[in-house]
Amino acid sequence: MRIITHNMLKCHVKNCTDPNKQFPLRFKDVQLEQVEAERNDEFLVRMLPRLDWPALLKTSKELGMGLPESIPENPGEDEEFLQAVHTFIMETHVKEGSMVCDGCAHEYKISNGIPNMLLAEHEI
């Protein structure tokens, strides 16, 4: 799982309803891997408005990875910015670990690089 996907995952346990705590999920005991990938600036710029930047920033701090505080005015021309975003959302893979909801403490496991967002019957 790349960080780009983590930026889209939210806790969906039935009685967990505080939107400020359900997202982003907090990483716990994660094993990360950097996998080099070709940077596609056109795609990154298209993706920017679809990202939740504050959530992404929070996650980057949690993992101790650098990311600018905000999206610059002309992101497509900002080499340093594009590289930072690319490295974080496209090249950073989570191999193992879990994602914890700050609202209900539910833990979603990531195993062999694939997150398990399924819930038991009583949690839905």
Added chain:
Amino acid sequence: MGLPTPDTSHLCNPKYASVYEPAEDTYLLLDALENDRAELQHLRPTICVEIGSGSGCVSAFLGQVLAPHASLVLSTDINPAATEATRQTTGHTPSDAVFEQCRARFVQSLVPRLCGSIDLLVFNPPYVVTPSEEIDVTQEASAWAGGKNGREVLDCLLPQISQLLAPNGRFYLVVIEENRPQEIIDYLSAQGLLAQRVLQRRAGKEHLSILRFIH
């Protein structure tokens, strides 16, 4: 020149025994996507989601249809063997797409975050008419058992479609006649989607169709 069908030969591995192998319904969906290739390239989807990706054949093909444009292709399935198979299939498909997998039912956990943000949504649902009790009884059954009218699983998703799609977003759906396609078309048309049966084919006793909905 036709696009190659993604290689899913690794499905012969026993660990993928519960994964639905590409069949006529899969190929009809591939054909529909390929027929719309020019329009899809023009749309240039940023976020694509395939629900119930199974072997990953359709997700991988989607990456090829959109090439050379990059896109995030996010595939969900409830069966861990299917998410694994999808990763393997998409992993060796030449494409500029970014393939990601997530074990989830429909788009659970992706909503509401992705509401109004899915440019392309694809679903080949469990459409076979079966007793309701057969739905999800095994991982294998979850790929095809559709309950009453083969609609019980699909009907859980339909009310969400119009909220999920981005402006100009599209939804491609596989159905058989028993699923009452016209009823689905009427339902989603009433929600403001432009609905059309874009392809149909008879395969054995199944009369398959691809429905396309545009937001």
